[in-house]
Amino acid sequence: MQLAKKYFTEGLIQFTILLSLIGVRVDVDGYLNGYFPPLFDVNLGPSSAYAQTPFHSLRDNLDGYSVHPKCPELDYFFAARRLLDEVRTLGSPRFPTQLDAWLVHQVADSDQSDPGDSGSGRIDLDLDLEVGGAADNNANNNNDDGKHLQEGCQATGPCTSGACQFPTEVGVDPHVRDEYVCLSGEEERASPSQLAQSSSLEQEDLLDGNAALSDPAAEPHAAAVNQHWSNFLSLPITDLDDLDSLVTERLSDLDPDITGAISQDVSLRDAVVAGTQAYGRVPPRAEARLVARQHSTPLLLMEATNSSHLDSSSGMTLGLAGPFASGYNITRNGTSHDAIGGCLDEAVFEQINLLGLGGMDAIDSHLLNCLESIDPRLLEDLDSDSGLSLESGSQGPASPGTSVVSSSSSSYCEDERGATGYSSEVDSIHSKGITEYSPVWSLEDLSDSVWHDHSYSSPALFHQPSVTSFPHKGIKEEPLSGDEEEDTGLDSREMSRDEMRARALRIPFTALQIVNMPVDEFLEVLEAHGFSADQVTLLRDIRRRGKNKLAAQNCRKRKLDAITGLQGEVTRLQAQRNRLLREKQLTAKTMGAVGHQIKQLSRDVLSRLRDGSGRPLNPERYTLQCGANGRVSVQPVRRPAVSTTAGSKTDKRKKDKKQ
DNA sequence: CCAAAGTGTCATAGC
């Protein structure tokens, strides 16, 4: 697994470096931030990042719980971010070009494209799949490729590829975008309310990005955009409230077919399919899977449903998100062999191939060879090297009757059984596997995927009390009866203490069975089997400890969730505090200005008034007072009664002396 | 080797 991760990350590095060298800023970080919000923002709303696993999607979508940092799938997230950070530290040139351009490649109006502006940073991408059906003519589409890319690049408006005209780099970092100060470049199309709500940036990013991307005449309008931008910056603060309408108006001016652009059912996966077919390197299974993905939901729809329920087939059809989506699909579907192969060679290396960079083929083939040489069973554990040693790795892919459980556990499905506060939406995901078990214990079955390796065994047979097996670690699937003493040497190292005790006392149940039995059945078993006192005690202890272990796991998860939620709350409150402080400063400035104006007006009015003797009123001695009825009157300024207070003080001293 | 994190277990409270 470590090997797989190594090659996975190396492939990402190479791919990213390559794109950076040719002038494309591969802002996976932006993607990840956009589509996978940071942990601390989890309770700002549901997010797709945490919907990758059933467990977290349960909490996020149903109970508002947030992901805890141990989620093994988040390894991809952090690994990708770390890789991007490393690449950026290399000092590669960063151009405003974003991969958003890949996504709306068919939107731009070709009439307004200017092929001459593509420049050295031109990317030869075959994205015209829906129209051109470029599955078999990848090499012949260079002209068209460039054209389409230029369309896409120009459609990005201020962000043009290669020949980027705009010097301002516009990141899509949601951490920064909630600050008004960071409004620049593309941010024109975001309203302040949007900017202030980082929790909803995932969908807004997409919409915003496509709004600008779909501007076909961005470069000719660069000056106009700059003018709009300067107009925006020159807006008085009081006009900020109108910014939403202003931005909406601008968006409507950009491209009337934004939604159509977004809903074009042409994703990068289409390009990947074409490329892989052209290069003929995708295994048939992976190819079929990719073809099936061509029918994935449109981009916008996917984003809309991503936060609530991530469809595994839809995954992430976004540019660089593809590899990660595949990675997540590994964990969700348990088909890691396909997923790993597809993850790397389809989504990463095929994109490199599509770039027409033959120099990378050697690297690709090397990595691919290494990857293909990896045992798929090892790759299956790609996401399970977190602190939790899940049952999935121990069961092995070939465990009879446990494949579903294995796949579910590989996605860190955790138990959630009996976890108050967590609902078991896992049913919807693993319902097929569950229906294979006893319907009475369907919920208990879910907990089996959680069991840790020093714990209890697979549930495949646990509701068959007459059959005692230890499928744990794959080796334990041998029946206990008969030669149980023989295999204790190996099993004792991998069994829990309770398992060993139960085996020593010849208790014909696995610990999992004992724990997950309904209490009535447990009592019935105690009576029916005529256990000795020691056996009964052990059975009760096993049951108690097992349940308490689950309870402890749930408790810790809740604690982590609470911590994560509180951290998010702190972040949110800090942002709110900063906003309020800014408002306070602004209000103070406004009040000062208004006071100054009032003072000036008072002086002006008083200088025009005359007293009884015909002399002008001294502004130092008189002031204007506005009554409740709106009547303005001239009143003398009340001097602070210094002598009075002094007198009161002396009086007080006198009183003190008398006392 | 050490520290931190993870995990299992016990005791206890509350339902």
Add this chain to the structure above:
DNA sequence: GGGCTATGACACTTT
């Protein structure tokens, strides 16, 4: 009263 869950505390293991 028994069963169960939640949780703090502790010890041990893993990273």
